[in-house]
Amino acid sequence: MASQSATSIAVQRSLARQRRDATGLAFSILLLLAMLLTLVILVVLLVDQVTRAIPVFQERGVDFLTSGLSSNPANAGVFQGLVGSIVMGMLVAVLCFPLGILTAVYLEEYAGDNLLTRFIDINIRNLAGVPSIVYGLLGLTVFVAFFAALGFPNNGRNIIAGAVTLTALILPIVIITSSEALRSVPKTLREGGYGVGASRWEVTRQLVLPAARPGILTGTILALARALGETAPLLLAGAILGTFSTSGSLQDLFTGPYTVLPMTVYDWARKPQEEFRALTSAAIVVLLVLTLSFNTLAILLRNRYQKRW
Amino acid sequence: MTTETLAPAIDVGGAVAGAAAPAVASHDGQGGSDPMAAIPSAVELRGVSLYYGAFRAIKDVTLNVPRQRVTAFIGPSGCGKSTLLRSMNRMNDLIPIARAEGSMLFHGEDLYADYVDPVEVRRRIGMVFQKANPFPKSIYDNVAFGPRIMGAKGNLDDQVESCLRRAALWDEVKDKLRQSGLALSGGQQQRLCIARAIATEPDMILMDEPCSALDPRSTLQIEELMAELKEKYTIVIVTHNMQQAARASDFTVFLTMDQDRAGYVVERGPTLEIFTNPKNQLTEDYVSGRFG
Numbered sequence: 001m002a003s004q005s006a007t008s009i010a011v012q013r014s015l016a017r018q019r020r021d022a023t024g025l026a027f028s029i030l031l032l033l034a035m036l037l038t039l040v041i042l043v044v045l046l047v048d049q050v051t052r053a054i055p056v057f058q059e060r061g062v063d064f065l066t067s068g069l070s071s072n073p074a075n076a077g078v079f080q081g082l083v084g085s086i087v088m089g090m091l092v093a094v095l096c097f098p099l100g101i102l103t104a105v106y107l108e109e110y111a112g113d114n115l116l117t118r119f120i121d122i123n124i125r126n127l128a129g130v131p132s133i134v135y136g137l138l139g140l141t142v143f144v145a146f147f148a149a150l151g152f153p154n155n156g157r158n159i160i161a162g163a164v165t166l167t168a169l170i171l172p173i174v175i176i177t178s179s180e181a182l183r184s185v186p187k188t189l190r191e192g193g194y195g196v197g198a199s200r201w202e203v204t205r206q207l208v209l210p211a212a213r214p215g216i217l218t219g220t221i222l223a224l225a226r227a228l229g230e231t232a233p234l235l236l237a238g239a240i241l242g243t244f245s246t247s248g249s250l251q252d253l254f255t256g257p258y259t260v261l262p263m264t265v266y267d268w269a270r271k272p273q274e275e276f277r278a279l280t281s282a283a284i285v286v287l288l289v290l291t292l293s294f295n296t297l298a299i300l301l302r303n304r305y306q307k308r309w
Numbered sequence: 310m311t312t313e314t315l316a317p318a319i320d321v322g323g324a325v326a327g328a329a330a331p332a333v334a335s336h337d338g339q340g341g342s343d344p345m346a347a348i349p350s351a352v353e354l355r356g357v358s359l360y361y362g363a364f365r366a367i368k369d370v371t372l373n374v375p376r377q378r379v380t381a382f383i384g385p386s387g388c389g390k391s392t393l394l395r396s397m398n399r400m401n402d403l404i405p406i407a408r409a410e411g412s413m414l415f416h417g418e419d420l421y422a423d424y425v426d427p428v429e430v431r432r433r434i435g436m437v438f439q440k441a442n443p444f445p446k447s448i449y450d451n452v453a454f455g456p457r458i459m460g461a462k463g464n465l466d467d468q469v470e471s472c473l474r475r476a477a478l479w480d481e482v483k484d485k486l487r488q489s490g491l492a493l494s495g496g497q498q499q500r501l502c503i504a505r506a507i508a509t510e511p512d513m514i515l516m517d518e519p520c521s522a523l524d525p526r527s528t529l530q531i532e533e534l535m536a537e538l539k540e541k542y543t544i545v546i547v548t549h550n551m552q553q554a555a556r557a558s559d560f561t562v563f564l565t566m567d568q569d570r571a572g573y574v575v576e577r578g579p580t581l582e583i584f585t586n587p588k589n590q591l592t593e594d595y596v597s598g599r600f601g
Contacts, residue, residue, distance in 0.1 A: 112405050113405065186442075188438060188440055188442040189442060191400065191403070191438060192443070192505075193454075194400065194428075194431060195431060195436035195437075195506065196431070196432070196435065196436075196454060196455040196458070196505060196506060196508070197429065197432030197458065198455075198458050199428045202458050206454075206458075
């Protein structure tokens with residue numbers, strides 16, 4: 001014990017030395033600050049809106065959800081916007097998911113890697129970055145005009161034209177996220193399938209798609225949540241800004257005038273009457289709850305498929 | 310079905326220095342002079358060259374793979390032995406730029422003929438990969454996958470059990486058939502992949518370095534399994550482990566690459582001959598560990 005070699009002493013010293021890692025510490029503080037700042041912004045927004053909205057819900061209760069649009073703040077409710085947003089969400093899902101996922105499967109699993117597919121891939125990525133108002137113009141000049149030409153009522157400004165517009169808007173995102181999910185499926189899984197004599201269809205259907213399903217679901221439903229919050233394209237694609245009456249018939253729902261929650265929020269936020277301030281916040285809270293429930297659904301579905309293995 | 314054993318007196322033929330066509334010819338087409346052709350063949354390769362785009366990965370391989378024997382492909386990294394193996398069940402078709410020349414006769418039919426369906430080829434010539442790749446499904450569904458895509462309906466219990474037994478895995482998994490195949494150990498996963506491969510009732514099983522990620526005990530289990538499986542199947546194994554080739558194979562094919570990095574067969578024959586009495590200096594250097 002007493003006779004320790006010089007090496008041992010040196011090793012002991014270096015082990016015991018507390019090296020100050022100043023830059024490392026500074027970096028972790030920076031990370032923490034960035035996270036806190038983001039969190040604070042979110043919490044402030046949320047608390048601010050919720051506190052303004054609470055009196056409306058206390059006073060009006062369910063009535064706020066079931067009343068239609070009105071220029072009288074005491075009667076105004078979000079019913080049309082809520083119905084519009086839910087129907088819009090379902091229409092966009094029905095249109096966008098099959099189209100986007102099938103396109104991604106084609107690009108990743110079937111199309112070869114050549115100049116054309118690379119060109120298509122780059123274009124899809126660029127389309128994802130096109131401002132949403134541009135899609136609104138597309139909706140107005142193509143989809144609304146299409147329904148108008150077919151003789152639909154209300155000059156073709158119906159929720160289907162709106163849904164097609166939003167589908168075009170989020171399709172690139174759905175394709176990109178689904179492609180990423182498919183690409184992350186290990187090659188060895190495909191080889192295993194081909195190795196036992198499965199055809200490309202069987203490998204894709206029975207092995208690749210199930211493995212990619214959680215990623216595809218997460219990406220597509222987050223894209224859908226984005227579509228639910230869009231205002232700008234629908235301003236052009238025919239959503240009503242202001243009041244209108246709903247007959248309640250199914251035909252009217254799909255071909256008549258429509259609006260969605262973000263439009264209601266936008267409309268009310270511009271109103272001069274002070275009473276609409278609280279109503280705006282209440283509509284925002286309803287929109288947030290709707291979006292959050294879509295996201296929750298996405299997470300539940302993903303967990304369900306992940307848990308299997 | 311043949312039970313014929315190799316006569317030790319069979320002439321192995323001359324050394325094949327550069328694997329030039331005439332030298333290869335001295336090995337082939339002369340029946341008795343090639344011990345690998347003396348046994349009925351599972352696959353006959355005739356002048357096979359394999360390309361990735363413009364790059365030639367394998368040049369002019371002529372080879373008989375003896376039926377119900379274990380044949381090992383050995384050689385330095387990058388010599389194309391995996392490429393050659395994967396060409397035998399057309400797995401290379403999955404790589405768009407891969408291309409094959411020459412012919413591969415399987416039951417008298419050229420595997421690369423225009424009218425041959427690669428999917429059907431892979432049902433008859435199964436494959437086990439370097440890294441065990443069970444499907445993210447239950448053990449039962451892993452084995453039943455092949456039969457099901459071939460149209461098997463209903464109860465596959467007997468078939469699943471017999472495949473797992475033949476893969477020497479049954480006793481370890483019989484109580485957890487509904488559990489995920491991914492929950493097994495590495496060696497068990499690889500045996501599950503073997504069970505999955507034999508479930509389509511192939512003639513031949515190709516193994517691409519099946520033990521390279523396994524511990525010695527699991528490796529030994531796989532080698533013992535190969536010895537049992539050759540009663541029924543033809544097995545071709547690519548291995549980096551020369552002891553494994555020496556222990557587990559009946560025939561050995563030594564490949565290396567030329568200055569253009571194209572792989573070719575230097576020497577082939579009964580494993581014992583290749584390891585104890587190689588005809589070619591390159592083979593001797595490789596099997597004695599002086600090169601590669």
